[in-house]
Amino acid sequence: MATLRMPWCPSSRRFLAQGACQSIEDAWTLAVTLARQSNASIAERLLEYERRRQPRTTRVQAGARAIVKMAHEADPERVRVRNGRWKGMARIDPLAETSWAFVWGHDERLAAQQAPDEVVGIANAREGKRMQRPESQRAFNIWKNTFTPEDVARGHDGMREAYDRMLLSHFPVPRDVSMEKVELHGVQALRVDAAEASTDSPVVLHFHGGAYVLGSARSSLEYAHRLSAAAGGACYTVDYRLAPEHPYPAAVDDALDAYRGLLATGVPSRQVFLSGESSGGGLALALAIAIRSAGLPAPAGVFAVCPFTDLTLSDPTVQARSGDDPAAHRDSLCLLGASYFQGHEPTDPLVSPLYGDLRGLPPLFLAVAQGEVLQSDATRLADKARAGGVDTTLRVVEDSVHVFTLFPFLPEARRTLAEFADWSRERIGCAPQSLTPA
Known part of the structure; x- marks a missing residue:
């Protein structure tokens, strides 16, 4: 029997309260991907599962780390800065619907039926979005790869660098x-x-x-x-x-x-x-x-x-x-x-x-x-x-x-x-x- 390499292990990447929610989403998507009628091999289906889940969970984890960092600021000046930001967000996003709708408003039952290219990753762009020309795709890719998960997790300090x-x-x-x-x-x-x-x-x-x-x-x-x-x-x-x-x-x-x-x-x-x-x-x-x-x-x-x-x-x-x-x-x-x-x-x-x-x-x-x-x-x-x-x-x-x-x-x-x-x-x-x- 051939040995299959698990391309990505989501359970090893959980962070704080979102871990439970992400694990439920993972389990659902894995089950749907494996059960779907297809000529694809098990290995190919696991790779599809990775394409569906890794961009999203990376985005959730980086965002969760950034929020935890922001919420636990100890320096008085950074607390002032954080509170000022929250005052501004309360004016244009009072219920945090804009900031966190990608978490709370997500329905993995629907997402699992969409093409993997529709997944939105850490760059907040659909993974399958493509430009018409090679040069515009090159520019698109530069923007898309500007911020790593670690940059986002560090908040504006990491994003600035x-x-x-x-x-x-x-x-x-x-x-x-x-x-x-x-x-x-x-x-x-x-x-x-x-x-x-x-x-x-x-x-x-x-x-x-x-x-x-x-x-x-x-x-x-x-x-x-x-x-x-x-x-x-x-x-x-x-x-x-x-x-x-x-x-x-x-x-x-x-x-x-x-x-x-x-x-x-x-x-x-x-x-x-x-x-x-x-x-x-x-x-x-x-x-x-x-x-x-x-x-x-x-x-x-x-x-x-x-x-x-x-x-x-x-x-x-x-x-x-x-x-x-x-x-x-x-x-x-x-x-x-x-x-x-x-x-x-x-x-x-x-x-x-x-x-x-x-x-x-x-x-x-x-x-x-x-x-x-x-x-x-x-x-x-x-x-x-x-x-x-x-x-x-x-x-x-x-x-x-x-x-x-x-x-x-x-x-x-x-x-x-x-x-x-x-x-x-x-x-x-x-x-x-x-x-x-x-």
Whole structure:
């Protein structure tokens, strides 16, 4: 009799109270998989059982470890941070339905009848999701493999390290890049010059993504270098303070100080373009509103890629598209977004620009991937801006990923940056010197 190798032993991976529930799910799925009428061998059926269960149990265990870590914080400062996050989650997810529906709302009887490719793993994307092109699948896989189970189990500390690791390992800065550490009105930033710039070239003030919790100026340098090359001028990527240690309004305050500091260096506002991707795109838009409210000279425009503009996560498509997008999904956006606004109102326009009065803002260039979770954040904001008379350009790209411009090998990334280059040069000198509230 042949010896069968058990490919994966779920009972050895149980963690805390979820162990009993997961064991029941395991037993049901194992029984259904073995009993199903099929020509598959026992070994093949056990491998199918592994495909069905391992992604889910890995996700549950990592999440359970993260919650236990969060609940048992002892350091007073980390307790303050944790409680602030929970206050924020109580505003947009009071019954934890978003955060833990994948556990409490799961029915393994139904799941066992679905294809194994429908299983949602630790990246919150269905295991069988495939893109149309090899290059977009490559980008999808990079996002999908950003966080290991150990990263997730360590909470935002582990996720922060993993996010920078992903960007720095996949997109290192070319050795010949001219980079300088600068301080803009007390805010740290990195200046990148990709080309000889004339005195009237666009200057980019960039804000990295990461849902206000992850990311850094250092890990955004490669993208900042390409922004600089596209604009033909310097790009300043800003190290604004991150949540949950520094909740709202820390990021907006830093962004506004960085803008003031850039103007103080002698760069005319009419040459400055605010830029950001994901939460950085939302921050760039919030900064444009703050600049208008403060009566400061207006920038020439805002370039926001896949911007996070509605931290209430109230649009139905956010839930409907979770599982398609490994970079941005409702579960993680709820946790990270709440870590930022905490006890503050999430519909404040400086938190969620979608709820602001957009009239009188500088020209906007918005880009987003078709079908991603934050598509509606970009399209709804574009509609509202146009209704308010704002010069608005919107690009929706097909078969791509969240923040596709981060991936230099994607044709749509090169095409969008080329469009930004033309768009920004056309608008040099066209923006008014100051904006006043409508």
